[in-house]
Amino acid sequence: MMPGSSGGSWKSSGTGGAGGDGGVPDQFPAGLRVLVVDDDSTCLMILEKMLRHCKYEVTKCNRAEVALSFLRENKNGFDVVISDVHMPDMDGFKLLEHIGLEMDLPVIMMSADDSKSVVMKGVTHGACDYLIKPVRIEALRNIWQHVVRKRKHEWKDFDPSASADEQKQPEEPDYSSSANEGNNWKNTKRRKDEDDEADERDESSSLKKPRVVWSVELHQQFVAAVNQLGIDKAVPKKILELMNVPGLTRENVASHLQKYRLYLRRLSGSQHPGGMNAGFMGSDAGYGSISSLNGLDLQALAASGQLGQLPPQSLATLQAAALGRSNNAKSTISVPVIDQRNLFSFENPKSRYPEVQSQHLTSNNSSKQINLLPGIPTNMEPKQFVSLHQSGHHSFGGMNNLVLIQMGGQSQVHVHSQNQTQSQAQSNVNTHNVLRQPVMSNEMLTRGGVADMAPTAVYNPVVSVSQASSLVNFSMNHKTDSCGTSYPLGGSLGISSLPTASSALQGDGNLDTKVSRKGIVPSYDIFNDLNQNRDWGLPDVGLTFDQSPHTIQSGLDGSNPLLHQHNRASGRDLGGHNRNLTSGKVVLPPGVETRTRHNGSNVGQPRNVYVKTENDIDGSCHNTLYSEQYGQDDLLAAILKQQQQQQGVGEPENEFVFDGYTLDDLPV
């Protein structure tokens, strides 16, 4: 069901820029627009009734994909989302990440499961609350606080560059020009103090919420600054100084950093409990423009703007790998290693998307670009990627860019290294793998690179082959000249950007979901070779990651974490599963590889190597097509899951083992 009146509630005040309160502050929180997602129709019905009793406007849906499409179609149509954790079509946490990345809405998780680990997962993924079922109406009465809180915090973020900013905020820091802005500033400061909630509450309800749009360029600057400082040492103040963007506040940077960290963490398998939210991507800042991806429909990726959000770190890793190898961004997103990956990414996205994104794709790209990253607006503005795409690979259509961008920062180095290894790997990468890799690749790629890119290409070469051609560029490039795509992400990007692939993917439909989990793996083929040496331990993530592609994907979809994961995987529990490397090919994101192995290549990125393969990208996933219809996320999740499984799920290496994600949802 479509959401109710969009501007109606008090919440919309921020978005439209309508001065003052867009809604009826005094009626607040009545009219709060809630989107409830739960596969259990009984629960859904009960929740709806309870929420209506609280005088909220309720929209319910029982599928995560549907929910995402609602959200995308009505960017400002909802104030808060309540989602179940265990859902068959998409893991609740994944949905949470998507929402955080794309729409940055407060998301409340709920589940009958009250175990600490799951609740912790909610926290690390950025959920603003966690309710235990059965949910009582009293618990629902207070959910408005999350909306208010978030609004207040959001004011701090604004897009100095005001590029394609829906906020239409003035570039100069003069945000206080409009009444809202003024409030924002005020609130921003207040937020620090958090002293007067009540007042702020009122204000926030009336204030517009100027969503800071982290444009591609801005994000690039951010990533560059972070990389320069080192992810571990990157503090908002210093980043702000390095970025030197007028009008940007420390708070903006801080919140963006938080998201970025979360994203990275996710990619790497939660190595860094930064508590960043998946919503790193934040608003679809300029991701759309990265259409230059080689044929890849990075747009899809970009569209989701998610790529842009990929934490530079994760991307960096990928990129490093990718870049390292081939500075020539052939495919724009130098997904060097990605050659294979790219292929993969292309393939995957396509294959994956059809299934995973059946909804998204159709909705997002109407078959034009496969949103490799579910939820990634097809029109991604490459801006973000651009920024990320330090390596200058712009050719990736949207996604690649995105991925590259992220990766660019770091993976540049890696890419190169990867290329080397990749070349070998690539040989087998064969487009097939790439193609095969279902959309997962996005996720997977980014995720963790570690994903075992089973060269076996779990998925039959999706049409993507043809499409992948474009994509393959990336990967191929690697292979052949291993340079262009220096971004490991490229690989993943490829997936997303498989513009052609998109079509292929779409056609492929079959890959979807199934592939999603498994598909991701394929992309790691490239990595396999690379990884082999390392002991990523990401053993078969089961995902036949074609290597680069997946890295990219992950990047795109915030899957950077995957990349990281992959990187980490090396050290992690994967337990030295090299096994995948060969077969399953844990294709660690280029970045990853370079780090561990190709010292030469990735120079730059040291940090991200935390490819935590521990996540389930276990060998178990070899070629197992995941029947899940996850989009990239799924892939990543799958990979992670596999890793985790391999490692012994739940190995809480970090407290943020994302095992919950995948394990639960991976179709056994």
Next chain:
Amino acid sequence: MERNQMHRQIANTRKLMFDQGYLDEQFIQLEELQDGSNPNFVEEVVTLYYRDSARFLSNLDQALEKRPLDFSKLDNLMHQFKGSSTSIGAKKVKTECTHFRNYCNARNAEGCKRTFQNVKKEYTTLRKKLEAYFQMSRQVGPVETAYASSVVVCTIRYDTIHSLHLNIIHSNLPLRRCAARSH
């Protein structure tokens, strides 16, 4: 009169379900959500529950037929069913579901199968009771049923104040919407 008796009976039936542990507090939450605009809310929800449960149980049955048993899948399926049962307040069913999941985690096939039989049994019993309960409630009038369940005697007309009083005491239920409806 007869109506009162009916109401009393309904109230008793309801109380018994709580006392015997078939239903818990969550069911009361549902009843509280019921109002004039949606007078049969509880029954609707419960009907939805039956529908979903049929599916869950059948899936579980199938999954239990497989060899070897896929414990994580079983756990997943049961988790869903448990969630559903919890949301309507099916207490005993929920308990059995928990046992089942414990056996799943312990990978105890026999335990799983055995517990599953219990789950089904409890579910069937509850369903019968609820169906009887709702049927009775419907007999006294659809609108009144809404009140009958929670308040027991709310719908009793004022001409039966006496019995009203008696009923209230007798039912021992928390009086929730004691809105005396002048019907």
